[in-house]
Amino acid sequence: MGVKHGRDYEGILTDLTQAIGRIPDRYVFFEMDEEEWSRLGVTEQLEVDEALAEDLFYALGEESVIPVGSGVVIHDKDQHRIHILIGEEELTFVPLI
Template identity: 75%
Template sequence: MGVKHGREYEHILQELTVAVGRIPDSYLFFEMEAEEWERLGSEERAEVQEALAEDLFYALGEQSVIPVGSGVVIHDRSHHRIDILIGDEELTFVSLV
């Protein structure tokens, strides 16, 4: 189903892809090993991160907190945004409106 949004999905997806790319071990979401990730070229990594962003966008409609590697992705309904955190530190957020 995905999260409710007022912005174009394409723009949200682009920003979310960049945001989850800031989680250094985001590949763990797909149960990849570090060695597998290292073998991927930059285009392949970008494809994996975009797939991750798509999966998260739709999953956050059902589950508001999703661990991704050493980070966590949170659908903040009250502020209409998706927060990306590592520990207590906010890395970034993606606005939905």
């Protein structure tokens, strides 16, 4: 189902892809190790990031907190945002409206 949003889906997906790209070990979400990730080219890494962003968008409709590598992705229904954190530090957020 995904999260409720008022912005264009493609814009949200682009922003979310860039945001999760800030999590250095995001590849762990797909059960990859650092060596496997480093063997991918830049284009392939971007494709994996886009797939992850899409998976997260839909999964956040069911689960409001999803761990991604050393980070966590949180759907804040009240603020209409998706927050990306590592530990207590917020890396960025993606507005949904």
